[in-house]
Amino acid sequence: GESVGLHLPTLSVQEGDNSIINCAxxxxxSDYFIWYKQESGKGPQFIIDIRSxxxxxxxxxxxxxxxxxxxxxxxxxxxxxPGDSAVYFCAEIPWGQNFVFGxxxxxSVLP
Amino acid sequence: DARVxxxxxxxxxxxxxxxxxxxxxxxxxxxxxWYRQTMMQGLELLAYFxxxxxxxxxxxxxxxxSAEMPDATLATLKIxxxxPRDSAVYFCASGGTGHRGYTFGSGTRLTVV
Numbered sequence: 001g002e003s004v005g006l007h008l009p010t011l012s013v014q015e016g017d018n019s020i021i022n023c024a025x026x027x028x029x030s031d032y033f034i035w036y037k038q039e040s041g042k043g044p045q046f047i048i049d050i051r052s053x054x055x056x057x058x059x060x061x062x063x064x065x066x067x068x069x070x071x072x073x074x075x076x077x078x079x080x081x082p083g084d085s086a087v088y089f090c091a092e093i094p095w096g097q098n099f100v101f102g103x104x105x106x107x108s109v110l111p
Numbered sequence: 112d113a114r115v116x117x118x119x120x121x122x123x124x125x126x127x128x129x130x131x132x133x134x135x136x137x138x139x140x141x142x143x144x145w146y147r148q149t150m151m152q153g154l155e156l157l158a159y160f161x162x163x164x165x166x167x168x169x170x171x172x173x174x175x176x177s178a179e180m181p182d183a184t185l186a187t188l189k190i191x192x193x194x195p196r197d198s199a200v201y202f203c204a205s206g207g208t209g210h211r212g213y214t215f216g217s218g219t220r221l222t223v224v
Contacts, residue, residue, distance in 0.1 A: 034212055036215075041217070042217055042218075043115075043202050043204070043215030043216050043217050043218050044154070044202070044204075044215045045215070046212040046213075046214070049212055089154065098144070098156055098159060098167070099144075099156070099213075101153060101154040102153075103153050104153060
């Protein structure tokens with residue numbers, strides 16, 4: 001598949017460690033946020049979402065934290081596995097508008 | 112699992128030729144998006160439809176791009192004439208009413224030479 005974003009920031013973590021991927025969003029009116037995972041040659045895949053009335057949401061091995069004060073979103077992946085290697089995008093959705101995707105972060109899991 | 116189907120997966124064409132990309136949204140989804148992804152620009156929204164009506168195509172170069180939904184099971188994105196700068200991966204995504212975590216297709220990788 002096509003390599004996405006050769007100039008993307010890259011996070012390298014050891015297999016089994018926890019990963020933290022950060023995202024700064026721009027619109028204080030955004031009330032909904034989503035993290036997507038994109039593997040090589042595939043479309044973005046929904047991971048987890050959070051509404052602006054929450055500051056934390058947990059899924060299976062993933063946690064999203066939202067800090068509205070500084071407009072910051074993070075995705076935490078516990079016990080990172082080789083299958084987690086991908087590009088991760090955050091998306092913000094201002095009410096009544098469409099997704100605005102961030103530039104993405106490449107996660108590389110080292111054996 | 113229900114999925115969004117895009118065809119073709121890959122397309123290589125010569126500059127000036129017409130290109131048509133197709134998308135079959137998930138049955139029952141009433142919102143369809145077209146995105147373009149490049150290394151330089153990331154994911155860009157080109158157009159989107161709700162209940163087959165175009166709501167926003169401001170991200171699309173109007174002189175050469177057109178997007179349609181002839182029926183609820185088919186969305187098309189057409190480029191005429193194509194140019195090398197159109198080379199990118201084009202994604203379609205669909206979602207249902209009130210569902211804002213949309214499902215993306217696998218994309219069409221377009222190369223214009």
